[in-house]
Amino acid sequence: GNSVTQMEGPVTLSEEAFLTINCTYTATGYPSLFWYVQYPGEGLQLLLKATKADDKGSNKGFEATYRKETTSFHLEKGSVQVSDSAVYFCALSFFNKFYFGSGTKLNVKP
Amino acid sequence: DVKVTQSSRYLVKRTGEKVFLECVQDMDHENMFWYRQDPGLGLRLIYFSYDVKMKEKGDIPEGYSVSREKKERFSLILESASTNQTSMYLCASSFQTNIQYFGAGTRLSVL
Numbered sequence: 001g002n003s004v005t006q007m008e009g010p011v012t013l014s015e016e017a018f019l020t021i022n023c024t025y026t027a028t029g030y031p032s033l034f035w036y037v038q039y040p041g042e043g044l045q046l047l048l049k050a051t052k053a054d055d056k057g058s059n060k061g062f063e064a065t066y067r068k069e070t071t072s073f074h075l076e077k078g079s080v081q082v083s084d085s086a087v088y089f090c091a092l093s094f095f096n097k098f099y100f101g102s103g104t105k106l107n108v109k110p
Numbered sequence: 111d112v113k114v115t116q117s118s119r120y121l122v123k124r125t126g127e128k129v130f131l132e133c134v135q136d137m138d139h140e141n142m143f144w145y146r147q148d149p150g151l152g153l154r155l156i157y158f159s160y161d162v163k164m165k166e167k168g169d170i171p172e173g174y175s176v177s178r179e180k181k182e183r184f185s186l187i188l189e190s191a192s193t194n195q196t197s198m199y200l201c202a203s204s205f206q207t208n209i210q211y212f213g214a215g216t217r218l219s220v221l
Contacts, residue, residue: 032208042214043213043214043215046209096160098155
């Protein structure tokens with residue numbers, strides 16, 4: 001079946017540190033892959049996406065590359081800010097049905 | 111701007127009550143979804159709908175039903191609320207782009 005596994009949190013970093021949140025997936029075909037972000041008290045917002053192998057999604061300094069050979073879609077940012085503190089969800093979409101990871105909480109300290 | 115509106119941010123209900131959670135989108139999307147979000151479990155799909163009056167069960171439909179009488183509105187119904195339905199409920203909609211747009215969520219407490 002289809003599923004997403006992402007690293008457990010919380011992840012605590014100092015401002016300007018490098019961020020990696022790991023995400024791997026299992027899929028029966030060729031899904032689209034997404035990262036969503038949830039700020040405190042809000043719903044989920046799309047952060048970035050990739051629709052085929054080797055595509056790189058990027059937005060607001062975050063990026064992730066669709067790696068078919070390792071079935072991964074790790075989220076990275078070179079220098080985090082306090083305002084990046086949120087919960088990050090990796091997700092895959094296959095035939096219009098979404099599968100979400102359990103979420104990783106990121107805390108960035110000044 | 112894309113907008114998905116959930117009627118309540120917070121709800122407190124008693125065990126056995128019938129509960130309605132409303133969701134409205136203004137983007138003319140065909141697809142609408144209801145999830146519940148619980149710590150450590152991420153988002154789990156309850157029901158979804160690909161068209162008016164059409165519904166399909168998600169991964170955890172037990173204890174829930176839905177209604178889609180108009181394209182823009184998708185309602186989640188708890189026929190007889192129980193304490194294990196205390197959760198955050200998220201509504202989403204999507205079109206052919208495959209991107210889901212979410213509402214702000216309804217935090218439901220069942221006492």
